[in-house]
Amino acid sequence: MKLYETCFIVNPQSDDATIERHVKSVIDLITSRQGKIVYEDRLGTRRMTYPIEGLTQGNYTSLIFEGPPTLNAELDRHYRLEDAYIRNITILYEGDPEQVRIAREALQISMDRADQAAAEARREARESGGGFRGGRGGGGGRRFDNDDDGYHRGGGRSRRHD
């Protein structure tokens, strides 16, 4: 059997017992259809990036499970029948949950290090003074000489202005 991940948002305005009941009902549905919960992640109540049904917060739960392909349709039906689920998604999970977590942490550390190194390089360039004179096509602007001979040097061909 393949691994699937289902993630859903429950209305956070209902009390904890009701939220728990909704999460439990999904787990029960999976286990009653020859499914097996591999990993359970309660993300809790968090802010949503855009409001859904007038709500700005949602209670997130993610379940990774093993089960038959027909379970997806049943889960979808279950989510549709209850109004408490404000958003849901069920996808094929292509990885080992523990391995994914380890690899993700390693990547996060390496990215943080790269960011730090880049920030340090930028700071050093700034301190050494004028290392950077505008990007491609910028060229740092036109340069003119300041004497009063009527010629402008440095900006292409010199021409006398009468």
Added chain:
Amino acid sequence: MERKQAEFQDKKRRKLCRFCENKIQYLDFKDERLLRRFMTERGKIVPRRISGNCATHQRKLTAAIKRGRHMAILPFASESFR
């Protein structure tokens, strides 16, 4: 001329795919912190010519960002980005 070209190519260093470097095969749509690194302030997906991702990982990243948007973990591209 050839020397100049060689110098130019030296300067234009090829970016490496960060996911390939760290042997990442699966991208989690719930990992907001990671996915936001590959999005602009407005919530648009950064193209791979900027981020340096390989085609395979860019596809996976795009799918993960779109799933994250559906679940309101990530924003849709808009002016009202907080």
